Amino acid sequence: MGEELAILSPQEVFEKKRVLKNAWEAYVSDHKVVTGVRGSVLESWKRSQSFGIQPGQRQARYAQGVDEVIEWRKESEFFATAIPILEQVYSQIEETRHILTLTEAHGRIIYLRGNHHILEKAEAMRFTLGADWSEQSAGTNAIGTSVYLKKPIQIFSYEHFAQGAHDWVCSASPVYDEHSGKLLGIVDLTAPHEYAQPHTLSMAKMIATQIQAEYLRISNDIRRCLHEEYVKARNRWPHEPMLLFDGVFQVIAENAEAQAWLRTVQPSLPDQSVYAVIRDALLTCAGSECTFELLQTGYKVTATAIVRRNERIGFLVLLHPRSRPRLGVSRGSFEGAATGPWVQITGRSPAIQTAIQRAKVVAATNVPILITGESGTGKELFARAVHEASPRRHHPFIAVNIAALPRELMASELFGYEPGAFTGAHPRGKKGKFEEAHGGTLFLDEIGDMPLDLQVYLLRVLQEKKVTRLGASHAEPVDVRIIAATHQHLAERIVRGAFRQDLFYRINVVELALPPLRERAGDIVLIANHFLAKFARQYGRPVTSFAEETLRLFTQYDWPGNVRELQNAVEHAVIFSQTDTITRKDLPSYLQVMDERAKAPHHAGAPVEHPDPWAEEERKLIAYWLEKLDGNVSEVARRLRRSRSTIYRKMKQYGIDSVRFPLID
Numbered sequence: 248m249g250e251e252l253a254i255l256s257p258q259e260v261f262e263k264k265r266v267l268k269n270a271w272e273a274y275v276s277d278h279k280v281v282t283g284v285r286g287s288v289l290e291s292w293k294r295s296q297s298f299g300i301q302p303g304q305r306q307a308r309y310a311q312g313v314d315e316v317i318e319w320r321k322e323s324e325f326f327a328t329a330i331p332i333l334e335q336v337y338s339q340i341e342e343t344r345h346i347l348t349l350t351e352a353h354g355r356i357i358y359l360r361g362n363h364h365i366l367e368k369a370e371a372m373r374f375t376l377g378a379d380w381s382e383q384s385a386g387t388n389a390i391g392t393s394v395y396l397k398k399p400i401q402i403f404s405y406e407h408f409a410q411g412a413h414d415w416v417c418s419a420s421p422v423y424d425e426h427s428g429k430l431l432g433i434v435d436l437t438a439p440h441e442y443a444q445p446h447t448l449s450m451a452k453m454i455a456t457q458i459q460a461e462y463l464r465i466s467n468d469i470r471r472c473l474h475e476e477y478v479k480a481r482n483r484w485p486h487e488p489m490l491l492f493d494g495v496f497q498v499i500a501e502n503a504e505a506q507a508w509l510r511t512v513q514p515s516l517p518d519q520s521v522y523a524v525i526r527d528a529l530l531t532c533a534g535s536e537c538t539f540e541l542l543q544t545g546y547k548v549t550a551t552a553i554v555r556r557n558e559r560i561g562f563l564v565l566l567h568p569r570s571r572p573r574l575g576v577s578r579g580s581f582e583g584a585a586t587g588p589w590v591q592i593t594g595r596s597p598a599i600q601t602a603i604q605r606a607k608v609v610a611a612t613n614v615p616i617l618i619t620g621e622s623g624t625g626k627e628l629f630a631r632a633v634h635e636a637s638p639r640r641h642h643p644f645i646a647v648n649i650a651a652l653p654r655e656l657m658a659s660e661l662f663g664y665e666p667g668a669f670t671g672a673h674p675r676g677k678k679g680k681f682e683e684a685h686g687g688t689l690f691l692d693e694i695g696d697m698p699l700d701l702q703v704y705l706l707r708v709l710q711e712k713k714v715t716r717l718g719a720s721h722a723e724p725v726d727v728r729i730i731a732a733t734h735q736h737l738a739e740r741i742v743r744g745a746f747r748q749d750l751f752y753r754i755n756v757v758e759l760a761l762p763p764l765r766e767r768a769g770d771i772v773l774i775a776n777h778f779l780a781k782f783a784r785q786y787g788r789p790v791t792s793f794a795e796e797t798l799r800l801f802t803q804y805d806w807p808g809n810v811r812e813l814q815n816a817v818e819h820a821v822i823f824s825q826t827d828t829i830t831r832k833d834l835p836s837y838l839q840v841m842d843e844r845a846k847a848p849h850h851a852g853a854p855v856e857h858p859d860p861w862a863e864e865e866r867k868l869i870a871y872w873l874e875k876l877d878g879n880v881s882e883v884a885r886r887l888r889r890s891r892s893t894i895y896r897k898m899k900q901y902g903i904d905s906v907r908f909p910l911i912d
């Protein structure tokens with residue numbers, strides 16, 4: 248214990264600092280053998296030097312981007328287990344000027360909570376999300392030294408090898424996976440050095456123990472559940488080759504028949520592992536069961552999802568011989584094919600296909616999804632498809648656009664209210680959207696626009712799975728799957744303090760990122776044809792194709808309103824088309840102007856009517872949307888991806904009357 252602690256009582260802080268300062272200066276100036284420093288610290292100083300750390304170094308050397316950390320966290324079982332415990336602890340130590348940190352196994356910070364002023368101060372030594380606090384990056388410090396020693400340790404002031412950390416004290420304790428003995432990460436408490444005291448290390452140890460126990464409990468529970476299903480299946484089909492996959496698609500059990508089977512079939516797939524082929528197919532398995540063929544092997548695979556508390560935790564895989572082997576690729580009865588709700592999503596671009604595959608995998612589970620993408624990229628379409636492909640499909644899908652709700656009605660709309668809860672309320676009270684969506688899916692569009700106080704309320708509902716109507720004294724249980732969507736960069740809003748980090752983790756277990764249409768040019772013609780067929784049918788018009796120039800214009804245009812804008816353009820064209828082919832003049836006028844722009848370079852020297860064709864084009868575009876959206880400037884700004892003030896400025900510049908809009912040609 249003595250070796251772990253830097254400080255035995257708060258009274259010795261200043262004297263200790265003086266002694267350590269002398270020792271550090273003696274060591275770094277002429278590498279003297281020094282006294283007054285713990286052996287473990289001295290060893291770490293030597294290691295720091297061997298890693299090339301300079302004593303005068305002010306910051307950790309390496310850092311990962313926040314986005315990468317967020318991506319990493321989504322995949323991490325360890326992080327998901329630790330987060331509720333850390334948040335609970337943090338709420339108790341918020342006022343103590345300590346920063347609570349979790350790192351992954353190499354010492355990179357994946358969680359960081361602390362008082363705003365202290366965090367700002369710590370930023371100077373790059374104690375930030377994504378920063379690497381291993382000894383290789385930051386020299387002796389509690390996190391890095393604990394990673395190295397695989398033991399808890401406190402590091403105080405001048406015990407830090409690099410000067411940038413001399414004003415700090417940190418206490419770190421490792422967390423292990425008890426099954427594999429692997430280090431999962433480090434819990435650390437950091438504070439200005441004058442707050443040093445021995446108890447902090449005990450606290451870090453307690454938090455680490457709690458996370459480790461919870462991680463063990465969950466993984467034991469999951470393993471038990473997986474093995475029970477496996478044993479049942481073995482009793483039922485004793486002679487079939489059988490594999491058990493866990494939730495991260497690793498094989499965790501296989502019977503002797505499967506091992507023998509593998510030896511026979513592996514040679515027929517010389518370039519890849521048979522298990523990897525099965526795993527890839529499982530990744531796209533959306534339902535509770537899927538079957539597919541391993542063509543070259545002549546075997547059929549049946550995979551059954553193993554579900555615990557509504558979450559898919561693994562797969563039981565059975566292998567049956569087919570009557571005769573075939574060559575080629577077949578997805579046969581595989582549920583992952585584009586059937587059911589997924590057919591409505593048109594697009595072959597890799598980005599859309601990846602989003603569809605990910606959506607299929609998570610549809611069967613209950614995990615919250617965050618769909619990101621610009622307006623009109625298909626966020627709601629995806630949310631509905633996930634709902635339709637999920638076991639909740641027979642229950643309601645309720646969509647709420649947070650940005651469209653007036654601030655004062657938001658709470659009552661979402662959570663409902665009791666009779667007489669406020670003036671003007673309905674006398675019988677009202678169900679909120681959570682209650683309406685009970686058993687089904689609640690789609691919270693534009694979640695980034697939710698005010699902070701309601702974010703707290705929402706978080707509580709999500710954690711407790713209960714909702715309290717405004718004015719009610721008791722909470723009602725609700726069973727709702729949340730799919731949230733945003734066109735904003737939530738990580739940035741967190742940094743600016745406009746979005747709660749804990750709510751972000753809750754809703755962003757899986758992210759589906761939908762790219763803007765201009766970044767998937769290959770999909771434009773495909774989607775245009777899809778809408779052409781749809782609207783021709785809907786309006787009973789004999790329109791069957793696009794003229795070549797129309798398609799060229801479509802692929803050259805930027806589509807700020809994405810698929811929605813393309814849909815509107817094709818609908819307009821189908822209604823106004825004179826023949827069976829859509830030409831430029833059938834399109835909305837602002838798009839016809841776009842065509843002029845495309846042609847402009849070929850007409851060099853030709854008289855130009857308007858002094859600035861680009862400005863004219865912009866004027867028409869703004870006027871078009873103002874007219875179409877009944878003068879809703881906010882909505883126009885959103886469609887055109889500009890700020891409201893820019894739209895007002897442009898309206899003034901182009902003389903567009905905000906009350907009566909000029910007709911466009």
Ligand SMILES: Nc1ncnc2c1ncn2[C@@H]1O[C@H](COP(=O)(O)OP(=O)(O)OP(=O)(O)O)[C@@H](O)[C@H]1O
Pocket residue numbers: 591592593594620621622623624625626627628629692734774777810811814
């Ligand atoms: N890949 C696609 N295939 C077919 N239709 C699509 C596709 N993507 C979007 N759409 C259609 O485009 C329109 C806009 O899509 P949706 O409402 O889902 O976008 P959104 O991202 O939720 O927009 P907003 O953020 O403005 O609410 C819808 O009519 C939808 O059906």
